Amino acid sequence: MHPLYIGGEWLDGPRLRDNLNPSDTRDVIGRYAQADAALAERAIAAAAEAAPAWGLSSPQVRADALDRIGSEILARKEELGTLLSREEGKTRPEGIGEVARAGAIFKFFAQEALRLRGEKLASVRPGVEVEITREPVGVVGLITPWNFPAAIPAWKIAPALAFGNTVVLKPADLVPGSAWALTEIISRAGLPAGVFNLVMGPGSQVGQALLDDRRVAAISFTGSVGTGQRVAQAAVTRGARFQLEMGGKNPCIVLDDADLDVAVNSVLQSAFFSTGQRCTASSRIIVQKGIYPRFVQALGEAARALRVGDALDPQTQIGPVVDEAQLAQDLRYIDIAKAEGARLVCGGERLQLDKPGFYLQPALFADCDNGMQHCREEIFGPVASVLPADSYEHALALSNDTPFGLAAGICTTSLKYASHFKRHAQAGMVMVNVPTAGVDYHVPFGGRKGSSMGPREQGSYAAEFYTTVKTAYVQP
Numbered sequence: 262m263h264p265l266y267i268g269g270e271w272l273d274g275p276r277l278r279d280n281l282n283p284s285d286t287r288d289v290i291g292r293y294a295q296a297d298a299a300l301a302e303r304a305i306a307a308a309a310e311a312a313p314a315w316g317l318s319s320p321q322v323r324a325d326a327l328d329r330i331g332s333e334i335l336a337r338k339e340e341l342g343t344l345l346s347r348e349e350g351k352t353r354p355e356g357i358g359e360v361a362r363a364g365a366i367f368k369f370f371a372q373e374a375l376r377l378r379g380e381k382l383a384s385v386r387p388g389v390e391v392e393i394t395r396e397p398v399g400v401v402g403l404i405t406p407w408n409f410p411a412a413i414p415a416w417k418i419a420p421a422l423a424f425g426n427t428v429v430l431k432p433a434d435l436v437p438g439s440a441w442a443l444t445e446i447i448s449r450a451g452l453p454a455g456v457f458n459l460v461m462g463p464g465s466q467v468g469q470a471l472l473d474d475r476r477v478a479a480i481s482f483t484g485s486v487g488t489g490q491r492v493a494q495a496a497v498t499r500g501a502r503f504q505l506e507m508g509g510k511n512p513c514i515v516l517d518d519a520d521l522d523v524a525v526n527s528v529l530q531s532a533f534f535s536t537g538q539r540c541t542a543s544s545r546i547i548v549q550k551g552i553y554p555r556f557v558q559a560l561g562e563a564a565r566a567l568r569v570g571d572a573l574d575p576q577t578q579i580g581p582v583v584d585e586a587q588l589a590q591d592l593r594y595i596d597i598a599k600a601e602g603a604r605l606v607c608g609g610e611r612l613q614l615d616k617p618g619f620y621l622q623p624a625l626f627a628d629c630d631n632g633m634q635h636c637r638e639e640i641f642g643p644v645a646s647v648l649p650a651d652s653y654e655h656a657l658a659l660s661n662d663t664p665f666g667l668a669a670g671i672c673t674t675s676l677k678y679a680s681h682f683k684r685h686a687q688a689g690m691v692m693v694n695v696p697t698a699g700v701d702y703h704v705p706f707g708g709r710k711g712s713s714m715g716p717r718e719q720g721s722y723a724a725e726f727y728t729t730v731k732t733a734y735v736q737p
């Protein structure tokens with residue numbers, strides 16, 4: 262049994278949830294307590310009580326705690342990576358890589374706790390000094406999705422604690438295991454009771470309680486556009502700050518002058534690895550006419566050869582889809598693409614392997630049009646669409662013609678086009694000759710348009726969200 266963690270105590274909830282392995286649904290990873298709104302409120306109360314003292318704690322205390330957490334995560338990355346792959350379905354190397362990233366994030370923010378800067382300026386009034394400092398925001402509510410069960414909680418928890426905030430974490434109901442394991446490590450790191458709280462359970466109750474409670478000063482959310490809009494509305498209504506990371510429909514342009522191998526590998530990785538379940542996945546592959554036939558053929562061959570299977574099998578390159586509902590969504594969009602007249606190059610069928618799981622052969626469509634529904638909406642699965650472009654200018658226009666703006670890639674050997682694209686891509690992150698998915702942990706992460714709202718996550722820019730600025734005027 263895996264209880265909730267509230268006010269420094271492990272508590273049962275009114276219900277339990279079985280955490281199932283999407284590679285083999287007969288495998289129950291564990292039973293996890295689910296909170297209700299009352300327990301979420303108890304966690305918020307504990308975080309509110311702990312906030313004043315934690316906000317005034319020495320940065321050294323916070324740095325030491327975060328460093329200890331990071332070290333233990335890194336030391337246990339194989340075990341925790343296996344757990345992550347078992348509950349989410351990404352392959353074991355991907356799971357271990359994600360856990361290592363979570364550990365590195367804690368260690369990075371341990372140092373950031375010591376680097377928080379202020380400013381001192383001369384006042385326009387003689388004899389007065391002006392000092393600008395950053396203070397913690399207070400209680401922060403963190404609501405996380407299922408696709409990065411360790412890294413996304415880590416990149417919200419670590420800066421929140423580093424800068425002196427207290428935390429209530431609500432992880433996705435589908436994948437409580439990694440968040441619980443992180444919590445167990447955090448519970449032994451020497452934080453005062455109430456500084457960190459874990460409330461597992463359904464978003465409609467537990468997440469909603471975080472949105473509605475005036476004691477929660479800030480909400481950081483990653484997930485779907487619909488829930489993100491709900492978070493924003495609730496936060497605006499009661500004056501809380503918020504930060505949203507939502508979907509993407511990320512383009513990757515392949516120009517005639519691209520290195521074919523680089524382009525195929527980049528697109529293969531960002532479209533299909535982690536089963537395409539990344540908001541940074543490339544799903545619109547915009548290819549110039551001269552290279553189009555060669556590129557589609559080479560990408561089709563590579564996609565066809567991908568080995569789909571159990572996430573823990575060392576031969577597997579693409580693990581299962583996370584659950585039945587997401588698989589149904591993927592298959593629905595595959596049917597939509599076919600009905601819209603896109604040409605199916607390969608894949609797209611559910612696979613029945615030797616165990617009950619949610620297996621899907623990655624689907625590649627060609628000859629797509631940017632107006633097609635499956636090219637405009639986020640699918641969040643291993644489905645990629647190739648669109649032809651007449652020129653670089655045409656490709657750029659297609660790439661920007663989307664309601665989203667998270668990541669945008671280009672494969673080219675031309676410095677001129679690469680430089681132009683860096684400046685003119687309407688996205689928060691631009692990648693040249695590297696996959697759109699798979700980002701560094703120490704630099705800002707986030708997008709534009711419908712993908713993101715609020716200050717950036719990660720790197721030193723995280724301080725914008727997790728601190729509030731104070732300007733002091735002093736006449737000594």
Ligand SMILES: NC(=O)C1=CN([C@@H]2O[C@H](COP(=O)(O)OP(=O)(O)OC[C@H]3O[C@@H](n4cnc5c(N)ncnc54)[C@H](OP(=O)(O)O)[C@@H]3O)[C@@H](O)[C@H]2O)C=CC1
Nearest residue numbers: 405406432433434463464468469484485488507508540641
């Ligand atoms: N950009 C990204 O990284 C991600 C995007 N998505 C997109 O979202 C789609 C659906 O995924 P899904 O997991 O359902 O995404 P959701 O937006 O529903 O879930 C994200 C988080 O929000 C919580 N939540 C749900 N309802 C509320 C609410 N009323 N108040 C507060 N919190 C709430 C969820 O809880 P719970 O699930 O526990 O009920 C979860 O912890 C995917 O197909 C994909 O398109 C999904 C994951 C990540």
Ligand SMILES: O=C(O)CCC(=O)C(=O)O
Nearest residue numbers: 538539540541698699700
């Ligand atoms: O691509 C990455 O490394 C991060 C992706 C991500 O954060 C997401 O899918 O939510």
